[in-house]
Amino acid sequence: MAHGAAVAHGEHEHHPTGWKRWVYSTNHKDIGTMYIVLSMIAALVGGLMSWAIRLELAEPGIQFIHDTHFYNVLVTAHGFIMVFFVVMPAMIGGFGNWFVPLMIGAPDMAFPRMNNISFWLTAAGFILLMLSAVVGEGPGTGWTVYPPLSSIAFHPGPSVDFGILALHVAGAGSILGAINFIVTIFNMRAPGMTMHRMPLFVWSILVTAFLLLLALPVLAGALTMLLTDRNFGTHFYEVAGGGDPLLWQHLFWFFGHPEVYIIILPAFGIISQIVSTFAKKPVFGYLGMAYAMVSIGVVGFVVWAHHMFMTGIGVNARAYFTVATLIIAVPTGIKIFSWLATMWGGSIEFKAPMLYAMGFIWLFVMGGVTGVVLANGGIDTAFHDTYYVVAHFHYVMAIAAIFAMFGAWYYWIGKMTGRQYPEGLARVQFWVFFIGVNVLFFPQHFLGLAGMPRRIPDYPDVYAGWNFVSSIGAAITMAGTLLFYYVVFHTLASGRKAASNPWGEGATTLEWTVPSPAPFHTHEEMPVIAGGGHGHSHGHGMPRPAE
Amino acid sequence: MNGHERKRFATAAVLSCVAVAMLGLSLWSPTLYRLFCQATGFEGTLRTTNVPPPSGTTATEVLVRFDANVNSALPWRFHPLQREVRLRLGEEALIHYTAVNLSDKPITGMATFNVVPEKAAPYFSKLECFCFTEQTLLPGQEVSMPVVFYVDPGLAEDPTTRDVGTITLSYTFYRSENQPTPTASAAPPSSSTAGAGG
Numbered sequence: 001m002a003h004g005a006a007v008a009h010g011e012h013e014h015h016p017t018g019w020k021r022w023v024y025s026t027n028h029k030d031i032g033t034m035y036i037v038l039s040m041i042a043a044l045v046g047g048l049m050s051w052a053i054r055l056e057l058a059e060p061g062i063q064f065i066h067d068t069h070f071y072n073v074l075v076t077a078h079g080f081i082m083v084f085f086v087v088m089p090a091m092i093g094g095f096g097n098w099f100v101p102l103m104i105g106a107p108d109m110a111f112p113r114m115n116n117i118s119f120w121l122t123a124a125g126f127i128l129l130m131l132s133a134v135v136g137e138g139p140g141t142g143w144t145v146y147p148p149l150s151s152i153a154f155h156p157g158p159s160v161d162f163g164i165l166a167l168h169v170a171g172a173g174s175i176l177g178a179i180n181f182i183v184t185i186f187n188m189r190a191p192g193m194t195m196h197r198m199p200l201f202v203w204s205i206l207v208t209a210f211l212l213l214l215a216l217p218v219l220a221g222a223l224t225m226l227l228t229d230r231n232f233g234t235h236f237y238e239v240a241g242g243g244d245p246l247l248w249q250h251l252f253w254f255f256g257h258p259e260v261y262i263i264i265l266p267a268f269g270i271i272s273q274i275v276s277t278f279a280k281k282p283v284f285g286y287l288g289m290a291y292a293m294v295s296i297g298v299v300g301f302v303v304w305a306h307h308m309f310m311t312g313i314g315v316n317a318r319a320y321f322t323v324a325t326l327i328i329a330v331p332t333g334i335k336i337f338s339w340l341a342t343m344w345g346g347s348i349e350f351k352a353p354m355l356y357a358m359g360f361i362w363l364f365v366m367g368g369v370t371g372v373v374l375a376n377g378g379i380d381t382a383f384h385d386t387y388y389v390v391a392h393f394h395y396v397m398a399i400a401a402i403f404a405m406f407g408a409w410y411y412w413i414g415k416m417t418g419r420q421y422p423e424g425l426a427r428v429q430f431w432v433f434f435i436g437v438n439v440l441f442f443p444q445h446f447l448g449l450a451g452m453p454r455r456i457p458d459y460p461d462v463y464a465g466w467n468f469v470s471s472i473g474a475a476i477t478m479a480g481t482l483l484f485y486y487v488v489f490h491t492l493a494s495g496r497k498a499a500s501n502p503w504g505e506g507a508t509t510l511e512w513t514v515p516s517p518a519p520f521h522t523h524e525e526m527p528v529i530a531g532g533g534h535g536h537s538h539g540h541g542m543p544r545p546a547e
Numbered sequence: 548m549n550g551h552e553r554k555r556f557a558t559a560a561v562l563s564c565v566a567v568a569m570l571g572l573s574l575w576s577p578t579l580y581r582l583f584c585q586a587t588g589f590e591g592t593l594r595t596t597n598v599p600p601p602s603g604t605t606a607t608e609v610l611v612r613f614d615a616n617v618n619s620a621l622p623w624r625f626h627p628l629q630r631e632v633r634l635r636l637g638e639e640a641l642i643h644y645t646a647v648n649l650s651d652k653p654i655t656g657m658a659t660f661n662v663v664p665e666k667a668a669p670y671f672s673k674l675e676c677f678c679f680t681e682q683t684l685l686p687g688q689e690v691s692m693p694v695v696f697y698v699d700p701g702l703a704e705d706p707t708t709r710d711v712g713t714i715t716l717s718y719t720f721y722r723s724e725n726q727p728t729p730t731a732s733a734a735p736p737s738s739s740t741a742g743a744g745g
Contacts, residue, residue, distance in 0.1 A: 110555045110559070111555075111559070175566050178562075179559050179562045179563065179566070182558065182562055183555050183558045183559050183562070186558055187551065187554050187555050187558055188555075213562060213565055213566055213569075214565070214569055215569075216566075217566050217567070217569035217570035217573060218569055218570075218572070218573040219573075220570055220573070221569075221570050221571075221572075221573025221574045221576070222573055224574070225574070225577070233724060235724070236577050239659055239719070239721070240618065240657065240659075240721035240722065240723075240724075241657070241721075241723075241724060242657070242659065243577070244580065247576065247577060247580050250576075250580070251573055251576060312665065314589075314665060314666055315666075315707075316707070
């Protein structure tokens with residue numbers, strides 16, 4: 001273990017305290033915790049916006065939001081906050097930072113100081129985005145920021161510029177974080193932890209990091225051109241100057257489609273860990289699961305124009321993008337069936353993380369099925385920009401991702417805080433939340449099939465019934481969300497002490513070999529992963545600490 | 548820096564290059580996009596060519612219609628002198644648009660164009676046109692703008708465009724960002740017919 005000792009520098013003995021511990025933090029666990037706290041704050045802001053939207057939509061006519069531009073600002077901010085400042089920080093920055101080094105037997109991330117700046121750039125991005133809503137008229141562009149709506153002619157104030165800079169800053173943070181994860185996973189695995197023995201959560205973060213690295217610079221470039229169009233008289237997206245607004249859509253969706261996989265891939269990893277733990281079996285088809293994620297990542301880069309079926313692209317392009325999109329159902333199907341096969345014949349414990357994992361599978365299959373419908377260029381002509389699309393993407397990536405985050409929180413909170421959550425209350429919280437989101441989003445399929453358009457605060461009376469049901473669902477979801485925050489408080493205040501491994505024989509990954517809560521420094525002596533057998537027959541290699 | 552650290556920095560350097568390359572590609576994309584559209588006729592982008600029509604015309608005829616639009620910020624009148632022409636595939640045609648500056652100030656305009664149906668664009672070849680070139684009109688000045696074009700006989704051979712019997716060429720004039728300065732108004736007007744542009 002010669003190089004294991006070399007990594008444990010003397011400087012790591014120093015334990016900073018007080019505000020310096022957090023602001024100057026270079027510790028992957030503390031930075032992970034800060035990401036999760038940021039996500040929990042942003043989730044309340046983004047959630048409040050969505051409840052305001054549902055409150056307005058509960059009845060036909062305008063009830064509360066008389067400024068319709070402000071309604072668009074709410075829709076825009078809700079999307080941005082949930083994507084960039086709730087899901088990404090929690091899954092990648094939060095659980096990724098906490099558990100990737102623990103799971104591969106590394107003492108910390110490869111570049112701890114870069115890890116710190118990644119977090120603070122993300123936090124600064126969140127503040128800039130909040131400012132964008134209160135300066136000028138607020139960005140009412142939707143999260144897609146299409147010109148000419150986002151151009152200086154229709155958003156003359158500085159709000160869109162603030163939004164652009166928010167995404168630049170948060171994007172830079174994410175790119176640095178992605179480099180950090182890839183270097184850590186490639187170079188800092190413990191002896192015996194081969195690529196094909198890594199836990200699937202580590203695989204999911206690795207693929208996600210590559211998607212971030214390839215997609216986010218394209219968003220940055222597209223945003224830069226939008227910024228210069230707005231402020232410095234260039235014409236990249238303006239027809240009058242020889243530009244083309246469709247160029248923005250191509251660039252945005254070249255980033256935007258991988259972005260939805262950036263959101264859902266870490267969820268795949270989390271669900272694999274949870275299902276394997278509570279079925280007390282290795283993941284079925286480990287290699288297939290890992291390479292399904294790789295192929296989802298690759299194919300995700302060549303399907304972007306299925307978001308643009310209505311822009312007048314030719315029939316050949318629509319045929320290609322329809323088929324390419326349908327192909328994604330193959331690797332995602334591999335994942336679904338492998339999770340089911342993992343559960344098959346297992347002695348399943350229905351604890352809160354497992355309930356959330358199974359809830360995730362239900363939501364993801366629901367949203368996946370409507371995704372296969374929408375992938376067809378012909379059908380999309382009818383469903384484009386209706387509530388059917390809203391229901392589809394909330395099921396498949398938004399609520400599904402939230403379920404994976406809740407599952408991960410319940411699964412790992414004992415390791416992170418040393419205190420176990422209250423099981424009974426957590427199960428109640430699951431059922432309230434599960435019923436809430438389904439009552440909220442399922443009726444939106446019917447609204448979309450009936451032709452109700454998105455992003456409009458009013459609708460004809462014919463849509464009143466299902467909109468009311470949907471808003472009732474939003475109220476139930478709100479109760480479930482507040483209950484979760486109570487569970488968090490209860491756990492931190494009076495949760496019982498967590499054992500090193502509270503889940504028993506099913507939990508075989510390395511994080512369960514260190515005490516709970518995980519000490520400030522872990523794996524300073526690199527653990528050795530027992531050889532013998534192939535990764536795919538083990539699921540993930542049974543770790544044996546070197547000590 | 549020990550060997551392990553060097554390896555980490557090497558990996559990080561490669562990854563940084565990937566990120567910078569993707570950023571560069573996205574910033575280069577307007578050029579790539581234009582080249583792609585010109586090469587494939589994507590989005591109804593026309594070909595401007597110096598290649599004369601292939602010798603010999605076919606018996607198949609196609610109707611070409613002309614459409615003119617002016618952005619509301621540009622106080623010009625702009626219309627084609629012919630509404631439509633019927634010509635054989637491979638036959639060269641000359642038509643004219645005319646533009647008048649209705650204001651009392653010199654104004655610079657710039658035209659964009661495309662054809663519908665978009666799939667016919669690769670077979671619609673312009674030999675001379677006014678496109679993406681700035682035109683300055685003095686108060687009340689009227690200019691005639693020629694378009695020389697032909698429709699390639701390949702239109703009738705391509706299975707995806709065989710059904711095309713009518714092609715519409717559409718121009719839109721916008722107010723240019725580069726307006727003549729007041730002193731420049733004394734400058735001589737551009738020739739009465741606009742020059743060939745790209």
